[in-house]
Amino acid sequence: MSPQKKATVVSSSVAAVLTILKLVIGLASGSVAVLASAVDSILDMFVSIFNYFAISKSEKPADKTFNYGKGKIEALASVIEGTIITMSGLFLLYQAFSKYKTGETSSYLEISIYVMIASLIITVGLVLYLNYIAKKTHSMVIKADALHYKTDVFSTIAVLSSLLLVSITGYELFDVIIGSLIAVYIIYSAYELIHGGIMVLLDRALDEEMVINIISIITSHKDVHSFHHLKTREAANKIFVEAHIVFADTSISLIKAHKISDLIEDEIEKLDDKKEWHITIHLDPYDDSKALK
Numbered sequence: 001m002s003p004q005k006k007a008t009v010v011s012s013s014v015a016a017v018l019t020i021l022k023l024v025i026g027l028a029s030g031s032v033a034v035l036a037s038a039v040d041s042i043l044d045m046f047v048s049i050f051n052y053f054a055i056s057k058s059e060k061p062a063d064k065t066f067n068y069g070k071g072k073i074e075a076l077a078s079v080i081e082g083t084i085i086t087m088s089g090l091f092l093l094y095q096a097f098s099k100y101k102t103g104e105t106s107s108y109l110e111i112s113i114y115v116m117i118a119s120l121i122i123t124v125g126l127v128l129y130l131n132y133i134a135k136k137t138h139s140m141v142i143k144a145d146a147l148h149y150k151t152d153v154f155s156t157i158a159v160l161s162s163l164l165l166v167s168i169t170g171y172e173l174f175d176v177i178i179g180s181l182i183a184v185y186i187i188y189s190a191y192e193l194i195h196g197g198i199m200v201l202l203d204r205a206l207d208e209e210m211v212i213n214i215i216s217i218i219t220s221h222k223d224v225h226s227f228h229h230l231k232t233r234e235a236a237n238k239i240f241v242e243a244h245i246v247f248a249d250t251s252i253s254l255i256k257a258h259k260i261s262d263l264i265e266d267e268i269e270k271l272d273d274k275k276e277w278h279i280t281i282h283l284d285p286y287d288d289s290k291a292l293k
Contacts, residue, residue, distance in 0.1 A: 008052035015045035036092040071236030075200035082193030089187035096179040203233040
């Protein structure tokens, strides 16, 4: 089992435990903030399970049907996860409004506080683990999962603060306000996941610094006169680069031109040796960029 898959199994298991704890206390206490956290944990569990299958599919090699592999499934999973997070935030806003309207009061505050403290400790540990796996594997899905649980850390702190304030002052308005703020924060945090996933699905080019480095490598070879039609994109742990290079010597042999392109490919791959590079270089004896338009 790959590190990414193990990470999704761990996060799914943790989310299941937290869901049971928070849901029982949330329903028993009537706290919007605790219930909000419970709903978020339920979504965490299902999203992590979905991520496991997304990673399983994305790790499969290219075949006759999917010539470039299925790496974009990770980006699709990121968009779906962000959408689910947004929906959960909207639901929590509704719950907060309902409690404010009905004037419902919270109970079992002491037990709720202990549960949220335990939840905070567990979630912090999970975030540290997921961040480690995300840095190690460069997986967009695990990065999204880590970001998701990071928002849980802040929301758990907010819930804990809410419970303490209600317990000390007796004002239920703190629960409503903090529950609403958590919901807004959850919706805001989902934007980055959705945006990042959509950009990958739309084949956004690599970041400007990486593109500049690729250009520098191509133009640094004395036999290369110029280049055109440089295209880059990224999916999962794969980077795709295409380029046409024009040689200074129009009578250059195919063998020599091929060796030069191999050198260029080797140097480009060294820019990030943790990624799987797919580089296609078209060899041109002259600049045909205008003719190709």
